[in-house]
Amino acid sequence: xxxxxxxxxxxxxxxxxxxxxxxxxxxxxxxxxxxxxxxxxxxxxxxxxxxxxxxxxxxxxxxxxxxxxxxxxxxxxxxxxxxxxxxxxxxxxxxxxxxxxxxxxxxxxxxxxxxxxxxxxxxxxxxxxxxxxxxxxxxxxxxxxxxxxxxxxxxxxxxxxxxxxx
Numbered sequence: 001x002x003x004x005x006x007x008x009x010x011x012x013x014x015x016x017x018x019x020x021x022x023x024x025x026x027x028x029x030x031x032x033x034x035x036x037x038x039x040x041x042x043x044x045x046x047x048x049x050x051x052x053x054x055x056x057x058x059x060x061x062x063x064x065x066x067x068x069x070x071x072x073x074x075x076x077x078x079x080x081x082x083x084x085x086x087x088x089x090x091x092x093x094x095x096x097x098x099x100x101x102x103x104x105x106x107x108x109x110x111x112x113x114x115x116x117x118x119x120x121x122x123x124x125x126x127x128x129x130x131x132x133x134x135x136x137x138x139x140x141x142x143x144x145x146x147x148x149x150x151x152x153x154x155x156x157x158x159x160x161x162x163x164x165x166x
Contacts, residue, residue, distance in 0.1 A: 008082040010060055011067035019081035019089060023141040026093060036135040037093040038102045040109065041148035042070075043156065044086035045127035050119075058119045062126065069112045073105075089148070091135075102132040129156040 006018035014022070026036055044066065051059040063086065070080045070088060079091040092105060110128055117124045131152025135144055 008067075011064055011082050013067050013071070013088070014079065014081040016081065016083045019079065019083070019091075020141055020145075022079055023091065023135075023144065026091075027135065027137065027139050027141060027144070029137075036137060036139075037091060038105065039133050039135060039144055039148045040090040040092070040102070040106060041131045041133075041145070041152045042088045042090065042109065042113075042128050043130075043152055044113070045129055045156075047086040047126060050124055050126070054120055054122065054124075058122075058124075061119045062117050062124055065117045066113060066126070069115070070109070073109060073112060089145070102134070106130045106132055129153075129159065131155055 006014055008015045023039075029036070047059065047062070050062055063082075066088070067080070067082065070090060074080055074090070075092070077093045079089075079093075081089050081091075083089060090105075090109065092102075109130060113126055113128045117126065129152050131148045131150065131154065133144060133147040133151060
């Protein structure tokens with residue numbers, strides 16, 4: 001029962017509610033450094049046409065593939081969750097001693113997402129927009145999520161603006 005309550009039934013990833021519990025617990029932990037980790041908020045680009053043109057079952061398959069790709073990027077102490085729809089978060093725990101460069105991590109995530117997915121004998125090409133934020137002791141979990149979400153929308157806006165001005 002606990003697994004069902006904490007897991008997204010489609011992808012097998014942890015769900016929003018359980019992720020927020022994990023994030024809350026992490027932010028309350030005593031630690032030796034000020035930085036607790038990095039949160040990446042990921043929104044898939046070009047996902048709606050998959051559902052519209054190939055059907056929701058194709059979209060479900062694509063989400064399952066994406067979930068597996070994200071899961072494979074994690075270290076043992078990290079987390080990935082599906083917040084809903086085509087939104088995911090990745091939580092890379094640890095302070096700066098882990099040399100965790102959020103830009104490099106985001107580039108790796110983007111490259112993994114961009115690899116084609118075969119669904120119904122069709123090649124699907126998805127992208128993603130990623131917002132990152134650093135976690136600090138005393139942060140509010142919802143505020144952390146909001147910061148990363150806002151950063152993701154800034155990336156998405158900048159890409160759209162760049163495309164339309166070229």
